[in-house]
Amino acid sequence: MRTARRWLPAAPLLLYLAVFFAYPSASVVVLALTDSLGAGFPSFESFRALADDALFWRALCLNVVLPILSVVLELAAGLALALLLAARFPGRQLIRAIVVLPFALPEIVFLIIMRFVFAPRGYANAALALAGIEPVDWLAPAQWLTLAVVICVDAWRVTPVVFLLLLAALSAIPEEVNQAARLDGGGAWARLRWITLPLLRPALIAAVLLRGLDALRMFATPLVLAGVEGAPVLSTYAFHQWSDYGNDAVAAAAAAVLAGLCVLLSLPLLRLSMLSVQPGSSAERQPR
């Protein structure tokens, strides 16, 4: 009775998890293990179909490569922008607003604008033509350039999240610390290397965790810009099987693989974030 009473406050959360997480997840696994044309349940036919499909292996590979490169780019750009816009100068509020603008736009609106920019007769090629340069096929299927465009567009849209996180962390660093370093003769690079970056570590880890998990589920950017075959990832592959082939079981199998991949790759990130808040870590040493 006492145990039941202790669990009671958690009941709504457990019910929520059971209805909206456990049941749908179990249904996806059952669907993935069902062969609608032949053996019924259980069957590994859907996973065999995945293994036979070269597009699936490309999607699996790119589902690791694209998020990593995108997050690295977002961190670099977000940090640079945060350092730049943390300084006081006239008009910085306006520039901050402009930097955040891509994230404020609805995703599909932003991506359609990007399609116009990178279309064969789009704005990017028009700009090249003005400079007397031959047009470039930015989104030709299965080219490295297409992948680079997808990564850059994805990073462009979500860098504001990283920028805002790091800007908030930067503004929490007391000015006295930098002043003391300056008095000791520390140059700009030394202050960044030995003071700013170590104090930003928890915010950087939070940004990697937040964006890393989100980037693993990348969907709209590769689909809208390059189509299923142009820059496949597991979510667009699952959508392709469901929508183009009506192949629900194979789509569920691809979704299950994506879920497994997300869990597998997020474990080191979660461990990193745990370590960063343990006693004695840099987060604990951060001035309050």
Place this chain on the structure above:
Amino acid sequence: MMRNVSIAVLMLSSLIACGRSDDTLTVALALLPSELPVYRAVVADFERAHGLRVVVVPQQYADIRRALAAEARSGRAGTLDLIELDVYSLALAGRDARVLDEAMPELSTMQPDAVAAGRIDGLRFLPHRVTWQALIYNHAVLGQPPATWDELLAVARAHPHRIGLKGSRYEGLTCDVLPFVWAAGGSGDAFDDEGARAAFRFFAQLAPYLHPHSATFKEATIAEAMARGELVLHLNWPFAMSLYASQGLAPDTIRSAPLPRGPNTTATVLGGGYLAVPNSAPHPEQAIRLARFLIAPAAQQRLARELGWFSARADVAAGDDNELLRGFAALRARVRPRPERADYRRLSELWQRAFRRVVFEGADPDAVLNETARAWAERSV
């Protein structure tokens, strides 16, 4: 106490009021929002004549297919009285649809091929609307459309990267592949017959001249590319001509024409929607009555006139007097249904993969077809 009883009575009456009525038919059709008002007006004639209410639910074909399968699996009386399915999923859905009366008077005036596509162990599907692909070409650039495969290859060489095929992995690619296989005498469900080999050798010849985005083109994206002037020709459905007309590009610049003739013949793929009464339909008799009304001349003529649909009925004109659709009308006698088999999805997927390997990966056509034929035989066994 009285208050509780009143609440219970109120709830029960609400439930009854919300429940399904015996004089209401629920119909799921693949309609565009713009088509719905016209369709409701057509159905209103049936409602007046039979004293029934018809609820038209616009859905996508894939969702209707899933709803049918779910209702069939549940084993209980369903909610859908009449549904529309896309022609290539009929074989898969056959076991969930009722066998209809073969002696329907409407069938005698319909295209035999279109009716035959609806027979899956008996007549289960009625052709609601039919459609097919034609060649869409830039008249301002080409003057005359290519009439044979040789002429098509000559156009490709003269305009490199400006001809397109829908090479994305989806059913639309099969609809581009099969007309070539049939035109060369192939059956469409054998990968190693002479027709398939001739068609794939031809694809290999065309490959270097295809638009570089062909590997990701679908109906809408290839139509957009043509509108932007990136293509001089491609294969597409009638909607593309309406699109170009709305953009002021057709019929002066862009026109439709029959598909080029292959070594044996000219052929195009039958598409469109078929009506079916689910096994689980709550009002099957009334649903059959509605289906017969919808394929009768009056309704079909109105749908053709007001929505531009093609009818399977020989007595309903198929755009013969419409300059935009002249190329489509000329192909009417050349329309063929896709192979009707429960494992069609797998067959179609293999055609797509074989095409993509030959055209986008430069693989040898004969080797790819031999390999595909072996894979097909193994899975069929």
